[in-house]
Amino acid sequence: MTQSLILHQNNTLFSWNISITKTSIIFLTFCVVCCISAVDPIQCNGEVNNTNCTITNSYGAFPDRSICRLAEAVYPTTEAELISAVAKATMAKRKMKVGTQYSHSIPKLVCPDGDDGVVISTKYLNRTLNINVSAMTMTVESGVTLRQLIDEAAKAELALPYTPYWWGLTVGGMLATGAHGSSLWGLGSQVHDYVIQLRMASPGTADEGFAKVRNLESGNSDLEAAKVSLGVLGVISQVTLKLQPMFKRSITYIIKNDSDLGDEAVSFGRLHEFADITWYPSQKWVIYRVDNRVSSNMSGNGLIDFPGFRSVSALVLAALRTVEETQEFLGTGKCIIGKLTTYALRTMAHALTNDGTVVNDIYKY
Ligand SMILES: Cc1cc2nc3c(=O)[nH]c(=O)nc-3n(C[C@H](O)[C@H](O)[C@H](O)COP(=O)(O)OP(=O)(O)OC[C@H]3O[C@@H](n4cnc5c(N)ncnc54)[C@H](O)[C@@H]3O)c2cc1C
Secondary structure: OOOEEEEEEOOOOOEEEEEEOOOOEEEEEEEOOOOOOOOOOEEEOOOOOOEEEEEOOOOOOOOOOOOEEEEEEEOOOOHHHHHHHHHHHHHOOOOEEEEOOOOOOOOOOOOOOOOOOEEEEOOOOOOEEEEEOOOOEEEEEOOOEHHHHHHHHHHOOEEOOOOOOOOOOEHHHHHHOOOEOOOOOOOOOEHHHHEEEEEEEEEOOOOOOOEEEEEEEOOOHHHHHHHOOOOOOOEEEEEEEEOEEOEEEEEEEEEEEHHHHHHHHHHHHHHOOOOEEEEEHHHOEEEEEEEEEEOOOOOOOEEEOOHHHOOOOHHHHHHHHHHHHHHHHHOOOHHHHHHHHHHHHHHOHHHEEEOOEEOOOOEEO
């Protein structure tokens, strides 16, 4: 068998459909699979509904091991309710931040300053509002997850060409943090570069009813600022994205020693549309992912379910942490674990399967 892998992409990174042709080329259909935290990051226990709350991220703690307090959480179900929430908090001079259904960012981006703030959640702003097939555009509410976006676009045979490597993120969260996939081609792989319009609700003056809605379109320089604003300029309520016709992707992993990585990196990145490089400096080797767009006529029934992005029980995490601390204490063992991990990844073909069978012939050495 040769070691080349093609994936059909109705677009994104964690579940693919693969088939092996007579020439042993592997075709993958790209969908996305992953873990989704079941625990709501916002917990409230006030006598009045949704008051006296805490907020954390999907890992249960911020890097300083704390969680944040807030006076109130608000769950608008429409843009009108969202505007009203912004106006109410502005009128009361309360600090506010935007929260999402799962809260996947590790830093404390969602914490309003102090204990008296308000978090406006996009949990119920999760509808697709419009798909214009001929213009290849899609308008969604900002709480829509990447998974929903991919599924809905695929029904219209459209795809967002570049996305982060995991689909549990919301459109608002991806934009606010400048989330991206991997590409040096075209506009690059940042999701926000495919936004052609967005609506944002921000605090306003009393004359404006304490809230102001901006409708920003391509060509308006404010759009650039509003897109990657970490949630500090207002709440993005709706987003219109420019999509592309659905396509497939071909993947082959090339494993080489890292002696010429410095020379190779940029030229490799320019050569392949979705190029990706994983460097293992302690082991002195590199995995180059040769990843290109191919015709959607290619057959394929592949799946990727990457273990690193699945939810892991707290007990397992605690055990892993203990092992790591022991290794640090003893000053040995980390290299062995590193080698075992990379060996396991290669043996499981980076979690690529074709109709449930591990695709272990995708490597070139
Ligand atoms: C398993 C995993 C894989 C990842 N892979 C990638 C990757 O491949 N590439 C990459 O770039 N990133 C990646 N990330 C990081 C991820 O893109 C960011 O953490 C992202 O912000 C999380 O989105 P969220 O919807 O959970 O937002 P949150 O973490 O809840 O919020 C992030 C920020 O966005 C703000 N915000 C959210 N919604 C809105 C809104 N409607 N209006 C205004 N502000 C808003 C929040 O206030 C906050 O400041 C990954 C994260 C995980 C957990």
